[in-house]
Amino acid sequence: MCATCSAAVAPRPRVVRTSxxxxxxxxxxxxxLRLAIVAWKEEGRTSLLRPLAHLLAASVAEVVGDSSAPVVxxxxxxSRRSRMVRGADVVDxxxxxxxxxxRCAGADVTVRQALRVAxxxxxxxxxxxxxxxxxxxGAFAVRSEAGLADRALVVVxxxxxxxxxxxxxVRALTAAGHRPxxxxxxxxxxxxxx
Numbered sequence: 001m002c003a004t005c006s007a008a009v010a011p012r013p014r015v016v017r018t019s020x021x022x023x024x025x026x027x028x029x030x031x032x033l034r035l036a037i038v039a040w041k042e043e044g045r046t047s048l049l050r051p052l053a054h055l056l057a058a059s060v061a062e063v064v065g066d067s068s069a070p071v072v073x074x075x076x077x078x079s080r081r082s083r084m085v086r087g088a089d090v091v092d093x094x095x096x097x098x099x100x101x102x103r104c105a106g107a108d109v110t111v112r113q114a115l116r117v118a119x120x121x122x123x124x125x126x127x128x129x130x131x132x133x134x135x136x137x138g139a140f141a142v143r144s145e146a147g148l149a150d151r152a153l154v155v156v157x158x159x160x161x162x163x164x165x166x167x168x169x170v171r172a173l174t175a176a177g178h179r180p181x182x183x184x185x186x187x188x189x190x191x192x193x194x
Contacts, residue, residue: 001036001051008032009051011058016188017163020170021155021180024062025188026055029159033187037158041090052158053097055186060098060109060154063182069152070108073099074180076157076169077115077140089113094186095156114153115172116143136168142176153180161189 001009009032017023027033033055040048064071075095095111102109118141155169166183173180 001048005032005036006051009036009055011055013055013058013062015062017160017166017183019163020167021182022063023160023163023166023183023185023188024059025160025185026058026062027187029161029187029189037187041158049093049097052186053094053101056094056098056156056158056184057101057105059184059186060102060156061107063154063184064107064152067152068108070110070150071102072114072148072151072153073109073111073156073184074114074153074169074173075111076155076165077113077117077143080117091156091158094158098156110147110151112144112147114142114144114148114178115140115169118172136164140168140172142172142178145176145178148173148178153178155180155183157183157185159187159189160185162191 009027011026013024013026015022016025029037036048036052039045040052060073073095075091078089078091092113099109099111118139153173155166157165160166170180
């Protein structure tokens with residue numbers, strides 16, 4: 001990423017949603033940041049992983065604050081089809097790099113792929129908030145509870161649009177007795193009135 005683009009995507013973490021938990025993002029899914037996310041996620045530009053993970057780490061720090069409790073990042077699960085198309089579970093890679101950066105800063109952070117896709121869903125693009133929520137209802141289940149007890153859980157994803165994906169992740173974890181304290185993303189799409 002060139003110096004001009006790096007400056008355009010400098011982390012500016014803030015809480016952008018408050019339901020079902022506080023959700024922080026480090027920027028708006030527009031302009032240079034949108035192009036960087038698309039290039040990384042859809043075009044295989046792996047060199048963008050570290051700058052995007054830096055943004056995710058800033059969002060995690062925003063919602064965790066000065067807590068000294070051990071933190072577990074729980075990536076939103078990726079479908080088998082998306083993994084095959086992209087060649088990797090990109091959200092898991094993003095979470096792992098963000099955790100590494102946070103550990104370098106002295107935080108006690110790990111990553112657990114605690115969620116799995118429980119059923120197929122339709123493509124979310126083009127769906128409104130209600131349709132996304134219906135599409136994702138019951139889509140995730142807890143894969144493993146190992147390492148989740150007595151930890152501050154933070155659900156992570158690359159982008160929050162309507163909050164339906166994060167809401168489903170929080171629902172699945174809470175149903176298993178592990179209520180996340182927050183969620184963190186790289187970017188957010190501002191809410192649009194319809």
